[in-house]
Amino acid sequence: MSGQNPVTSTKTWANRWTFLLAAAGSAIGLGNIWKFPYIAGQYGGGAFVMLYLICIAVMGIPLLMAETAIGRHTRHSPLNAIRQLTNELGASKLWSMIGWMGMLAGFLILSFYSVIAGWSLSYAWQIVSGGFTGMTTDQVGDAFGGLVSSADRQIFWHSAFMILTFAITARGIHKGLEKGLQVMMPALFALLLIMLGYSMLETGQFMRGFEFMFSVDFSKVTGEAVTAALGQAFFTLSLGMCALMAYGAYMPANNSIPRTALNVAALDTLMAIVSGLIVFPIVFAYGLEPSAGPGLLFVSLTAAFVHMPMGEIFGFLFFVLVAIAALSSAISLVEPALAWLLERTPLSRTVATIILCAAIWFVGLGTVFAFSGDFTFTLFGKNFFDLLDYFTSNILLPLGGLLISIFAGWVIKRSTMMNELGLSVGMFNLWRAMIRVVVPVCVLVVVITTIF
Ligand code: PFF
16 A cells, blocks of 8 residues: 555554444535435425435445545545556546546535534524423424524524534544544434434334335426436446545454445445435425425424424434534535645644634625525526535536546556455446446436436
8 A cells, every 4th residue: 555644643544344334424414414304305205215315326426436436446535546646557637527526526525515404403492491391383484584684593503503513523534523423423323313213103104205205207208307317327326526535544454345335325325225215205294395405304394293202312313413423524625625624734734624614614604695685696597505516416426436436447547546455356347447448438328418
């Protein structure tokens, strides 16, 4: 294994579970719990879920393996990983675009991600302090409107979340990430199971929610739905922006990349499906609209917590855990840019983290003001938040994924990837055919239809 990563003096994760935990921590976040249900709701349920599952299987898993393998092979920050490989292979310097685009995507995504995670913190606080007690479902909906129309409240919670991100990131991979994740991820899963129990037993609408998610109406399989499904698949698996490449740099040499990739994809998909199965029965039980948009999770679950015994406690725990899941993803959104700053500048980890987080916080104000109505700028009918979300998930990440797949399939030596992946020849050839042909062609078709 060549090279040493100067990010920390101890280069690899403590044991073989930690990479899985960290990669799952990156993958599982607001994308699963907040975004998946609301996008599935907007694109008609089953049709979207089917497209999303196809994208995960056909493009997500091969790319997940490619990104991790590149990171582990070079043991550098993504940008320098690509640079090292292009130097070694005498390939064009233009490939380093992958690293730049990844840093930009992470930066822009975190700017709005933090605002939504801030909503979650705000909900945790409001629920436990009795702010929703006795409310009707309409009042719960109005309360959401109250939060998003208040710039001050959103700035407060957005700032709180960015400070948490800073605090964990600044401590480095061992002290910051590993310890926290070992407790947070299982706790989140346990709470989701409790909520799933509620949706199954108490709403009386479980079957309706289930059908909404799994019965496919083929008239809803539109170009727009395909673009959204691809974007969501990349977003939810943290693909296309080198986040897992950055984490792969810390992965022990004896971990199996294919097995880990399958586990991460399976856990991530399970979390999204469970979130949908929690949200939709509640949505139907309380007469809400599946296509309500970004407020869907907040309004529907809060309506349920208001009616549930010990709803204050469950509600508080739920929204805290959602914020924590967001935190473990946020760390990986900063990582590519941070790792690069540390390799390239004399800044200390703390100072580099402060500078990055402050800049991201500042851009996040654009999203806050777009929701609160103070920033009325729109383009193609989309406000600042919609534009960022669309540009990152539907353009930057797929484009990044396209370049990574071509780079991994056509530029990097076959033997290098074969060593890293450790697959049998037959399975390796299958992976290589997917990454060389299937992934680029599919992504290209979707990206071109999206842009034009
Ligand atoms: N995968 C995260 C989620 O589903 O919430 C979001 C994310 C994290 C996207 C890291 C991209 C990334 F690199």
